[in-house]
Amino acid sequence: xxxxxxxxxxxxxxxxxxxxxxxxxxxxxxxxxxxxxxxxxxxxxxxxxxxxxxxxxxxxxxxxxxxxxxxxxxxxxxxxxxxxxxxxxxxxxxxxxxxxxxxxxxxxxxxxxxxxxxxxxxxxxxxxxxxxxxxxxxxxxxxxxxxxxxxxxxxxxxxxxxxxxxxxxxxxxxxxxxxxxxxxxxxxxxxxxxxxxxxxxxxxxxxxxxxxxxxxxxxxxxxxxxxxxxxxxxxxxxxxxxxxxxxxxxxx
Numbered sequence: 337x338x339x340x341x342x343x344x345x346x347x348x349x350x351x352x353x354x355x356x357x358x359x360x361x362x363x364x365x366x367x368x369x370x371x372x373x374x375x376x377x378x379x380x381x382x383x384x385x386x387x388x389x390x391x392x393x394x395x396x397x398x399x400x401x402x403x404x405x406x407x408x409x410x411x412x413x414x415x416x417x418x419x420x421x422x423x424x425x426x427x428x429x430x431x432x433x434x435x436x437x438x439x440x441x442x443x444x445x446x447x448x449x450x451x452x453x454x455x456x457x458x459x460x461x462x463x464x465x466x467x468x469x470x471x472x473x474x475x476x477x478x479x480x481x482x483x484x485x486x487x488x489x490x491x492x493x494x495x496x497x498x499x500x501x502x503x504x505x506x507x508x509x510x511x512x513x514x515x516x517x518x519x520x521x522x523x524x525x526x527x528x529x530x531x532x533x534x535x536x537x538x539x540x541x542x543x544x545x546x547x548x549x550x551x552x553x554x555x556x557x558x559x560x561x562x563x564x565x566x567x568x569x570x571x572x573x574x575x576x577x578x579x580x581x582x583x584x585x586x587x588x
Contacts, residue, residue, distance in 0.1 A: 341480065341516065341550070344376040344421075349558030352388030355400060359386050359411050366415060376421045377480075380518050382556035383426035383455075383488050384438065386411075389522035390560045394436060394465040401430035404441070404452050413447035420445045422477070426487060426520045428466075429454070435467040440485055440520055442475070451475045451485065457504075459489040472508045481515035484549075488521040491540045506543040514544070519553040 348365055350358035362381065383389065386408060387400045402408055408427040416423040422444055429439035429452065437454040444450050454469030455462065474484040491505050498504060509517065523533065541551065 342375060342377045342421075343550070343552050344371070344379045345552065345554040346379060346381045347554055347557055348382075350382075350384075350386055350388050350556065352390075352560050353396075353400065355386035355407065358388075359407070362386070363411075363415075366419075371419055373418070373420045376419060378422045378424070378516065378518065378552060379415070379419065380520055380552050380554040381423075381425040382554045383440075383520045383522040384428060385425050385520070385556070387428060388560055389556070390461055391465055397428050397436055397465045398430070401428045401436055404429060405449065409441050409443065409449060412441060412443040416443045416445055417447045422450070424485065424518045424520060426522075431467075436465055437469060438462050438466045438487060439469075440487055440518075442485065442518065453485045453487070455487040455490060457489045457492060457494055459492075462489070472505055474509060474512055474514065482509075482512045484509045484512070484514045484517040486517060486519045488519075488523055491519070491537065503540065503543050506541045509549075510543045510547070513547070514549045517549060517551045519551055521553065521555040523555050 346362060346365060348362060351361065362385070387397075391397045406427075406429075408425055412423040412425050422442060424440055424442045426438070426440050429437045431437065438458070439455070440453045442450045442453075451473065453473045455466065456469040456472050458466055458468050472484075472486070472490065474482050477483055486505055493500055493502060494504060526533075537551075537553070
């Protein structure tokens, strides 16, 4: 039987190009939140949580890229064990063959690396440095069920060229009867209301309408001067229950 889930996101503005300062900022926010050890079951941080997101080329990312069990993994281990929960966090990863990926690590409450997911659908800003991951992914948690993972562009049509109604990510995941999606993003502000973006995300998950799947989304905030463009990210992390078309996004 499934068990109740306690869900949390850590939304913050990283220090661009300074992962040490960003990790310290994230730790301070968690300290100040005074979360009890049984206060959450899953904690999600944004895409590229500690480095910032906008980079001009591979050379800029390379000094910040980590091995699979690098400093981001170690930070996640510390907090997973301290809070007795799963922790998911985005970071730039360098594989053994030298390839760079926009990745997400997931660590369990014992500090074990559960999965490393490489972003499958790359956004324009990713293509300046990242290699495309080979496939979408999920993992199984006893007494919870299937948990999907996704990074930002993954829920969009492939390269914005695929048919909108293909719903590639949601179609992939629906076949696995998911209970939860861990969604880490650095979604850029295109203007408009936050509710418009929530509606878009909700629509992109249409194949999951009517299921018992919950979406736990962590989107970063703040601005970056990357690629000579000032980009702003929406303050809109949330829990989404896509049980029917009229479900309401609940901000946390």
